[in-house]
Amino acid sequence: MVLAEQGGDSPLRPPPHRRNLPRYHSHRSSSSCSCRCCWCWCCCFLLLVLVIVIAITAYISLIIKPRVPTYSVDDFSIGDLNLNPTDLTIRTKFIVTVRAKNPNDMIGIWYKNGSYVAISYRNTLLCSGCLPSFYQGHHNTTVMRVVLEGQSKLGAEVHGVLEENRRTGRIPLDVFVRVPVGLRVFNIDWRQVTVNVTCALVVDGLSPDKKVGIKSADYKVDVDL
Ligand SMILES: *[C@@H]1O[C@H](CO)[C@@H](O)[C@H](O)[C@H]1NC(C)=O
Numbered sequence: 001m002v003l004a005e006q007g008g009d010s011p012l013r014p015p016p017h018r019r020n021l022p023r024y025h026s027h028r029s030s031s032s033c034s035c036r037c038c039w040c041w042c043c044c045f046l047l048l049v050l051v052i053v054i055a056i057t058a059y060i061s062l063i064i065k066p067r068v069p070t071y072s073v074d075d076f077s078i079g080d081l082n083l084n085p086t087d088l089t090i091r092t093k094f095i096v097t098v099r100a101k102n103p104n105d106m107i108g109i110w111y112k113n114g115s116y117v118a119i120s121y122r123n124t125l126l127c128s129g130c131l132p133s134f135y136q137g138h139h140n141t142t143v144m145r146v147v148l149e150g151q152s153k154l155g156a157e158v159h160g161v162l163e164e165n166r167r168t169g170r171i172p173l174d175v176f177v178r179v180p181v182g183l184r185v186f187n188i189d190w191r192q193v194t195v196n197v198t199c200a201l202v203v204d205g206l207s208p209d210k211k212v213g214i215k216s217a218d219y220k221v222d223v224d225l
C-alpha cells in the first residue's frame with residue numbers, strides 16, 4: 001500500500017539505492033544498539049540497587065526511628081569514706097543510682113556481662129564496680145543501682161589538693177564506664193559493640209553524712225566497633 005503510493009508519487013527515485021542505504025545503517029545501528037542495551041541494563045541495575053538502598057535507609061530511619069538512650073544520675077551517695085591520716089590510704093564505697101531510658105519503639109538494648117565502672121581522682125583509682133547485665137526492652141526505663149568500692153593510697157601531694165578541694169567545695173572526679181552492648185531490632189540480635197563513656201564530674205563534697213551534689217558533668221562517648 002505504502003510502496004504503491006510512493007511509486008505513484010515519485011517514479012524517478014531509484015528504489016534499490018534507497019533500499020540499500022537504510023539496510024547499511026540498520027545493520028550498523030543494530031550492533032551499537034545491543035551494546036547500548038547492555039549499558040542500559042547496567043544502569044538500570046545500578047539504579048535499582050541505589051533505589052533499594054535508599055528505600056532501606058528511609059525505612060530504617062522512618063519506621064525504626066533510632067534514638068539515643070538517655071541516662072541520668074538520680075542519686076549519688078557515699079556508703080563509706082575513710083581516710084587514714086597516718087598512711088593516707090583511702091577506702092571508699094559510692095552508691096550511684098542511674099536512670100537509663102530506652103526511648104526506641106523498635107530497638108531493644110542488651111547490657112551485657114563484662115562491664116567496668118571506675119571513679120578516680122587525679123589519676124588515683126578510688127573505687128570500681130560493674131553495671132548489672134540485663135535486657136532493656138522498648139520504651140523501658142530502668143533504674144540501676146551501681147555499687148563502687150575500693151581502697152587506694154593517696155600521694156602526699158594528691159592528699160593536699162583533695163583537702164583544698166574539699167574546703168572550696170569543688171572536687172573533680174573522673175568516671176570511666178566500659179560496657180558491652182547489643183542491639184535487638186525485630187527480634188534479631190545485632191553485633192555487640194563496646195561503649196566507653198568518660199565523664200568529668202565536679203561534685204560539691206565527699207562526706208559520708210552528706211548527700212553529694214553534682215556541680216557539672218562533661219560526657220564523652222566512644223564506640224569500639
Ligand atoms: C552473665 O552473668 C549472669 C549473672 O552473673 C549469668 O547468669 C550469665 O550466665 C552470664 N552470661 C554470660 C554470657 O557470661
Ligand SMILES: *[C@@H]1O[C@H](CO)[C@@H](O)[C@H](O)[C@H]1NC(C)=O
Pocket residue numbers: 134135136137140141142
Ligand atoms: C524494664 O526492664 C527491666 C529489665 O528487663 C524490667 O525488670 C522492668 O520490669 C521493665 N519495666 C517495665 C515498666 O516494663
Ligand SMILES: *[C@@H]1O[C@H](CO)[C@@H](O)[C@H](O)[C@H]1NC(C)=O
Pocket residue numbers: 178196222223224
Ligand atoms: C575503651 O576503653 C578501653 C580500655 O580502657 C580501651 O582499650 C579502648 O581502646 C577504648 N575504646 C575506645 C573506642 O575509646
